[in-house]
Amino acid sequence: MIKVTLAGTGGTMPLKNRWLSSCMLFTEGHAILIDCGEGTQIALKLAGCKSKPIDTICITHFHADHISGLPGLLLTMSNEGRVDPVTITGPVGLTRYVRALCMIAPNLTFPVQCVEYDKEHPVVLSHKIEITPFPVRHSVACLGYRFELKRSGKFLPEKARANQVPLKLWSSLQNGNTEILDGKQYTPDMVLGEPRKGLTIVYATDTRPTDRITRHAEEADLLICEGMFGSPEKLPRAKESGHMLFSEAAAIASEARVKRLWLTHYSPSLEFPEEELSFARSIFTASECGFDGKSEELDFPE
Amino acid sequence: MIKVTLAGTGGTMPLKNRWLSSCMLFTEGHAILIDCGEGTQIALKLAGCKSKPIDTICITHFHADHISGLPGLLLTMSNEGRVDPVTITGPVGLTRYVRALCMIAPNLTFPVQCVEYDKEHPVVLSHKIEITPFPVRHSVACLGYRFELKRSGKFLPEKARANQVPLKLWSSLQNGNTEILDGKQYTPDMVLGEPRKGLTIVYATDTRPTDRITRHAEEADLLICEGMFGSPEKLPRAKESGHMLFSEAAAIASEARVKRLWLTHYSPSLEFPEEELSFARSIFTASECGFDGKSEELDFPE
Numbered sequence: 001m002i003k004v005t006l007a008g009t010g011g012t013m014p015l016k017n018r019w020l021s022s023c024m025l026f027t028e029g030h031a032i033l034i035d036c037g038e039g040t041q042i043a044l045k046l047a048g049c050k051s052k053p054i055d056t057i058c059i060t061h062f063h064a065d066h067i068s069g070l071p072g073l074l075l076t077m078s079n080e081g082r083v084d085p086v087t088i089t090g091p092v093g094l095t096r097y098v099r100a101l102c103m104i105a106p107n108l109t110f111p112v113q114c115v116e117y118d119k120e121h122p123v124v125l126s127h128k129i130e131i132t133p134f135p136v137r138h139s140v141a142c143l144g145y146r147f148e149l150k151r152s153g154k155f156l157p158e159k160a161r162a163n164q165v166p167l168k169l170w171s172s173l174q175n176g177n178t179e180i181l182d183g184k185q186y187t188p189d190m191v192l193g194e195p196r197k198g199l200t201i202v203y204a205t206d207t208r209p210t211d212r213i214t215r216h217a218e219e220a221d222l223l224i225c226e227g228m229f230g231s232p233e234k235l236p237r238a239k240e241s242g243h244m245l246f247s248e249a250a251a252i253a254s255e256a257r258v259k260r261l262w263l264t265h266y267s268p269s270l271e272f273p274e275e276e277l278s279f280a281r282s283i284f285t286a287s288e289c290g291f292d293g294k295s296e297e298l299d300f301p302e
Numbered sequence: 303m304i305k306v307t308l309a310g311t312g313g314t315m316p317l318k319n320r321w322l323s324s325c326m327l328f329t330e331g332h333a334i335l336i337d338c339g340e341g342t343q344i345a346l347k348l349a350g351c352k353s354k355p356i357d358t359i360c361i362t363h364f365h366a367d368h369i370s371g372l373p374g375l376l377l378t379m380s381n382e383g384r385v386d387p388v389t390i391t392g393p394v395g396l397t398r399y400v401r402a403l404c405m406i407a408p409n410l411t412f413p414v415q416c417v418e419y420d421k422e423h424p425v426v427l428s429h430k431i432e433i434t435p436f437p438v439r440h441s442v443a444c445l446g447y448r449f450e451l452k453r454s455g456k457f458l459p460e461k462a463r464a465n466q467v468p469l470k471l472w473s474s475l476q477n478g479n480t481e482i483l484d485g486k487q488y489t490p491d492m493v494l495g496e497p498r499k500g501l502t503i504v505y506a507t508d509t510r511p512t513d514r515i516t517r518h519a520e521e522a523d524l525l526i527c528e529g530m531f532g533s534p535e536k537l538p539r540a541k542e543s544g545h546m547l548f549s550e551a552a553a554i555a556s557e558a559r560v561k562r563l564w565l566t567h568y569s570p571s572l573e574f575p576e577e578e579l580s581f582a583r584s585i586f587t588a589s590e591c592g593f594d595g596k597s598e599e600l601d602f603p604e
Binding site for chain 2: 012014037042045063065067068071096100101103
């Protein structure tokens with residue numbers, strides 16, 4: 001299960017009635033925050049998400065509306081007594097930006113580790129959770145993120161018996177551990193069927209459409225994608241600023257055959273996104289407008 | 303006249319229902335912001351203050367709750383099309399901090415000039431407005447600020463006549479200008495009486511009580527002073543963290559014979575400041591609780 005919550009859905013600047021885009025994922029004991037603009041720590045509180053458990057912060061890029069809330073959030077987590085390390089991922093240059101911003105957040109009570117984008121390696125949080133950053137197309141280096149909660153194969157007692165796995169190891173192997181008993185190694189595949197499709201969420205903001213988003217979003221359970229503008233009239237503005245129309249996000253969702261699309265990162269000029277949702281729905285039916293506080297628990301398919 | 307608005311009144315971290323301490327002064331065509339924590343740009347909007355006209359930002363110190371909103375605010379002013387320069391004042395080191403934070407606010411549409419604290423010189427905005435920073439006592443270098451709107455002497459036609467000032471220069475001299483006509487210099491004092499008492503506002507947060515605050519606040523029209531804690535039980539906590547009780551702020555107000563005291567910069571633990579106001583009023587009657595959006599126009603006394 002992944003609980004996904006949009007803390008904010010705005011782009012460019014925080015508004016009186018719309019927080020800057022950010023998203024929280026809770027799964028398997030991990031709390032993953034995507035982006036942290038000005039006010040995100042308040043938006044999280046309003047959306048019912050605690051800050052202290054956040055162990056991973058995925059930054060898309062270094063524009064203020066996506067990162068300026070970082071020092072404040074880290075200080076609040078410090079004030080709340082966090083001691084466990086926090087990993088921050090982002091484009092190349094991340095360490096330098098985090099160091100600069102943290103000039104005003106010295107003496108944190110926990111270590112911060114920066115992981116800059118490495119196209120060869122996903123960020124592996126546990127044997128069940130994998131985060132894959134991928135470059136998108138904005139005015140500066142910017143990353144999309146693919147989050148996968150893996151799902152092991154079904155537990156098959158007949159396979160365990162056929163492989164002569166001692167009964168007392170069944171549960172551990174089922175949970176993905178490898179065991180050694182009396183000099184013999186037992187691996188999870190000795191008790192499990194073929195791996196099943198996991199749960200995938202893809203997050204892409206501050207980008208024009210690119211094939212790479214479509215590829216990473218392929219058959220995702222949820223695509224959270226920017227829709228800076230609704231009406232097609234705004235296409236020149238979208239192109240110029242490195243953003244997307246609702247219809248462009250919907251076209252990616254459709255081509256990638258995702259289950260659902262949540263739009264986010266609205267322009268301050270887009271006051272009522274719902275009124276323009278039809279621009280997305282006409283292309284991809286399962287399009288929804290994200291809003292501050294939108295939250296759902298996604299489960300593995302039956 | 304000075305219009306003074308408290309955009310926020312909280313300390314440490316922004317809350318769901320209280321913005322971080324900051325204050326806006328409008329006077330004589332100048333818009334002066336004191337401190338800019340996370341969310342201050344939103345707090346300003348909610349308080350009805352526009353960001354674009356801000357020409358001076360006075361930073362008390364470099365803790366995140368007082369400066370982390372700076373890059374976002376500057377970007378918003380940029381998005382709003384400001385072109386006139388902005389002066390930022392603060393403790394020594396300001397330039398380095400502003401440069402670091404502005405890594406995420408590149409390409410501003412206006413120049414930013416940093417003025418680090420210089421104990422010899424006030425910041426002079428015009429011949430009518432003078433800002434005097436002064437050190438206070440916190441865990442790090444921190445400044446209080448005294449704002450003075452000067453008031454020239456009364457215009458005295460009989461004095462102008464006695465000094466043989468040509469009639470056509472009267473208005474200009476009355477407005478503080480010096481004029482030269484037919485090789486002769488005419489100065490404002492040739493048409494004006496003795497300078498009258500101006501309008502003074504003193505702002506001091508993140509400090510223990512010090513004589514220096516009292517001295518600068520002497521007979522001020524308004525002292526805006528931190529009251530991190532209400533109850534006297536919190537004195538050890540106040541001392542440890544470099545903050546004040548309501549009663550300590552009130553004692554300064556009383557000793558300095560200010561006209562009014564506004565409390566601000568409340569601890570997140572202080573949920574209902576009004577309930578503890580008596581701790582201040584028992585010492586200084588004209589004590590008031592600041593609150594987000596509290597705004598008044600102060601005039602020269604009759």
